[in-house]
Amino acid sequence: xxxxxxxxxxxxxxxxxxxxxxxxxxxxxxxxxxxxxxxxxxxxxxxxxxxxxxxxxxxxxxxxxxxxxxxxxxxxxxxxxxxxxxxxxxxxxxxxxxxxxxxxxxxxxxxxxxxxxxxxxxxxxxxxxxxxxxxxxxxxxxxxxxxxxxxxxxxxxxxxxxxxxxxxxxxxxxxxxxxxxxxxxxxxxxxxxxxxxxxxxxxxxxxxxxxxxxxxxxxxxxxxxxxxxxxxxxxxxxxxxxxxxxxxxxxxxxxxxxxxxxxxxxxxxxxxxxxxxxxxxxxxxxxxxxxxxxxxxxxxxxxxxxxxxxxxxxxxxxxxxxxxxxxxxxxxxxxxxxxxxxxxxxxxxxxxxxxxxxxxxxxxxxxxxxxxxxxxxxxxxxxxxxxxxxxxxxxxxxx
Numbered sequence: 001x002x003x004x005x006x007x008x009x010x011x012x013x014x015x016x017x018x019x020x021x022x023x024x025x026x027x028x029x030x031x032x033x034x035x036x037x038x039x040x041x042x043x044x045x046x047x048x049x050x051x052x053x054x055x056x057x058x059x060x061x062x063x064x065x066x067x068x069x070x071x072x073x074x075x076x077x078x079x080x081x082x083x084x085x086x087x088x089x090x091x092x093x094x095x096x097x098x099x100x101x102x103x104x105x106x107x108x109x110x111x112x113x114x115x116x117x118x119x120x121x122x123x124x125x126x127x128x129x130x131x132x133x134x135x136x137x138x139x140x141x142x143x144x145x146x147x148x149x150x151x152x153x154x155x156x157x158x159x160x161x162x163x164x165x166x167x168x169x170x171x172x173x174x175x176x177x178x179x180x181x182x183x184x185x186x187x188x189x190x191x192x193x194x195x196x197x198x199x200x201x202x203x204x205x206x207x208x209x210x211x212x213x214x215x216x217x218x219x220x221x222x223x224x225x226x227x228x229x230x231x232x233x234x235x236x237x238x239x240x241x242x243x244x245x246x247x248x249x250x251x252x253x254x255x256x257x258x259x260x261x262x263x264x265x266x267x268x269x270x271x272x273x274x275x276x277x278x279x280x281x282x283x284x285x286x287x288x289x290x291x292x293x294x295x296x297x298x299x300x301x302x303x304x305x306x307x308x309x310x311x312x313x314x315x316x317x318x319x320x321x322x323x324x325x326x327x328x329x330x331x332x333x334x335x336x337x338x339x340x341x342x343x344x345x346x347x348x349x350x351x352x353x354x355x356x357x358x359x360x361x362x363x364x365x366x367x368x369x370x371x372x373x374x375x376x377x378x379x380x381x382x383x384x385x386x387x388x389x390x391x392x393x394x395x396x397x398x399x
Contacts, residue, residue, distance in 0.1 A: 051168050214278035
């Protein structure tokens, strides 16, 4: 686990300027914890983990040993001993890694030795009400026990320790900060295709090159209506319009490659991006996003049986991506003479139909005369009624 080191006079704004004074902590040994009782909260946001703390020291204190302490929902944790100088400045220390929430957490330190100028006192103002009066929304709890548990020995209403939390998102809730520690190297490639109904299918090949597992791998796309069976954690299907992202059903181990299918029930042309992300920072972000481009699906497809004959007719298989009536026509020409045979069929999207175009009566006699004893090339057309959707192919009919 990565640890912070003490940094003398870290740059940044302080709770009180270096020239200002602050009250010293009560005589120790003691445990002091901030408690925020106001309305500000991180509840409902992605999980976070405490990773460090900054202590802002004013003039007038006494150097000594402290241990950063934090408490959250019954967990009371303490860090290793560190030296807090008396010189004014901002000092950064490691903190015990526990869950973090602005309102539900308490942060402070065990004062082993010294008396530190880090206590700020606000003026009480009951006229501001419960959610604004400093003495209602903030306090420092002082414990003379060594654990900071139980009822505080003293409560400093309206007071605030000049100590600020440093926290990071922790999506997989492993108490390892996603931003600085939970590194993965994810890569993604895509192969688009169409099913028989013309709907989009994108095979996403996702690889985790490590060094850590992607505990909460997820996909993000701007493609409306996209979904995947590999995303059981999706709040709704298709994905919520405001996010269009999903968490995959299981972690992606270092070195593992997995294929996930993204679908969209539409024959329309598609131009979108798909991004794969983990719970932590990615070591090489350039290969985390892939561009997906797919032209509109072919509205009609035709295929003829091999070696049709005049007397048996031309057998044609027709596949369309939309419901509707379609006229299928075979046209034969030789020496300026033409014979046409047609039939209207009803198509259902994605379901293949077979139709046999067979001449009868006068047309059969004309076709026999036209073909004679030599094979004849013929064109076959499918035209959706009331639409520009059309497909053509050719075949050779034999005597």
